[in-house]
Amino acid sequence: MMKTSDKRSDVVQAALELIAEKGFHGAPMAEIAEKAGVGAGTIYRYFENKDILITELHKELEAKITAALLDGYPVEQPLRERFLYAMREVFRYFITYPLHFRYMEQYFNSPYGITLHRDRLLGKSGDPDILMDIFEQGADQQVLKALPTSVLFSIAFGSLTLLMRDHIIGFISLDNHLIDGITEACWDAIKK
């Protein structure tokens, strides 16, 4: 029933923690191995090389985030509610799993992220991107501002990113009330 062996999970977890905390270059394979409690060579049974470990870990996190977002998503509600829900869920997910946020951030801001970005632009990303869908529908229904979809996305997601950073370093505290205020501010930004 377990698809992944224990050692593989241990490696993934160790890599997640180290990379999230110290970045790709602050996380040598030897240290990942040590933290995972496995031999250095063991990592290579599961991941061809460090790049693939990094990419694979990104994919796993993305899948989890997407799943969390889709779970309970109010498909039938109006656009505004769906947008607010999605934003709040992403906030909550990352607040619950701050390492995931830090990892995704590292990944996004790295040569890997470039490829990712390009693929996403070209629609190669396989997952149903909820925010993008919302923005596209919003354009059709003329509920949102007449700005390119990707611009709307950047406004919402860029805000979220910096706010998460501040939350994680303890500069602000993203409680439900604040999250509500923020997501509504974002809605004001994109709505017509």
Next chain:
Amino acid sequence: MMKTSDKRSDVVQAALELIAEKGFHGAPMAEIAEKAGVGAGTIYRYFENKDILITELHKELEAKITAALLDGYPVEQPLRERFLYAMREVFRYFITYPLHFRYMEQYFNSPYGITLHRDRLLGKSGDPDILMDIFEQGADQQVLKALPTSVLFSIAFGSLTLLMRDHIIGFISLDNHLIDGITEACWDAIKK
């Protein structure tokens, strides 16, 4: 009147270009030296080590950006106009100097950025932060939403960051019309 020798400037420029393009780990000191047309050891006459070179370069860029922003800043205008002006200027500055943007981004997303952020929170940053001033005044005048200053900042600056990324990779084209639309969307986000 020149505080810094030519060689120092050459090093700084070479470091800027290499790091902006390839990141900190893609810019070995030897390569920076070569690009600057100086010996590898020479760098160490001006900068104690690589970390200090990186930090110093960041400070220089920040000073330039601040200067560009202050130049022509409409102090007397209402808050809204000042906000729109500031955002547009930052966009224009980074569009003119994409290497500066890329460098600042690298710096921000790195262990260095952590320190920077912490210091900024503690008010150690010496420069007069225009955006922050605007947000603080907006709070006093009750023109802006009742959100923490740093939250307002993140909404504006987070949006800007992602949009600049997309512009630099050529995914969107930030012409004046689009910039106007974006800055107004950001204003909608923060205004009461």
Next chain:
Amino acid sequence: MMKTSDKRSDVVQAALELIAEKGFHGAPMAEIAEKAGVGAGTIYRYFENKDILITELHKELEAKITAALLDGYPVEQPLRERFLYAMREVFRYFITYPLHFRYMEQYFNSPYGITLHRDRLLGKSGDPDILMDIFEQGADQQVLKALPTSVLFSIAFGSLTLLMRDHIIGFISLDNHLIDGITEACWDAIKK
């Protein structure tokens, strides 16, 4: 009647192919195991370690070559005919089994080969070396040049080795006519 199990043969065959093609260092035990269709640990049931596998494989090939050479060997014929026969048989054997040639070559040109050579000099090699016998008889009968036996051997076998190399890489084509010419040239070299 089978002294060796099937798995042992599979390992030997896999090792032969891999080593012949890629050399000792291009043939990891894991890959040999995979090609043989057995577990990596299984190899160690039959061969204490890689060195022993390599040495053992060499012995097996040598036995086959000797057998092929002895089969049909014209014991009664004059020296010249026996020499020509032996040379031609070796050529034909290696042309039929190029992997065997390549393996022997690898073995000969390696630290293993040193030991082999030394042992052969000391007469430790158990097999009846036909060429050596011919040379020794030739010396007794004063049909061959007054050169040490091992020198005569080197002339014949050294020529053969390089020619086989050229044949295998496709630079020359060792057809029967050419083989006849070569073996007679070798005979001219050694005959008085």
Next chain:
Amino acid sequence: MMKTSDKRSDVVQAALELIAEKGFHGAPMAEIAEKAGVGAGTIYRYFENKDILITELHKELEAKITAALLDGYPVEQPLRERFLYAMREVFRYFITYPLHFRYMEQYFNSPYGITLHRDRLLGKSGDPDILMDIFEQGADQQVLKALPTSVLFSIAFGSLTLLMRDHIIGFISLDNHLIDGITEACWDAIKK
């Protein structure tokens, strides 16, 4: 006046000795560095990587051998004398520099050798190959057997190779008398 720095020569000499004695895989870069009395990284100032060090060393040795061969070469003498001279010189050179022989042997019997061989066949080797010239002229003058040039070469050079091996391991002693006998035997092999 010194084209190569001392360190470079030290590295080359250390590499020559180690590789000649133990083969490419028995000569780790770290050990070469240690034997040369330099830091491990220093090697990489002179040679991009191990492959290039190996190839470069081969080129240097080949140049020396060619030079030794050409020095005193009796261009005006008949074919037979030139062949005997060339063979004897090669023997003498390798007897004087046994490490050179062992290195060339290693190189020849390795993936590097394959390329070398192919290039030589294609005439890409820049040096004036004396033996090959002799064989070609011999074919024209109908002094030599009607065998492909490369076959004549293999007979002479293959013999030489094995004999050098035996000499180096001390199995035979290649004194002038023996060398004369061998080279004449080789002449008998190739002459019509």
Next chain:
DNA sequence: GATGAATGAGGCTTCATTCAT
């Protein structure tokens, strides 16, 4: 001051061998 050759610690990866299942 300026240079750049030299250094060696440290990073990634391979692979012969072991051993629990």
Next chain:
DNA sequence: CATGAATGAAGCCTCATTCAT
């Protein structure tokens, strides 16, 4: 007997920094 996951020593290479010239 057979397996193959696990190990870790060892190999190649990079690069920040130093120092003799």
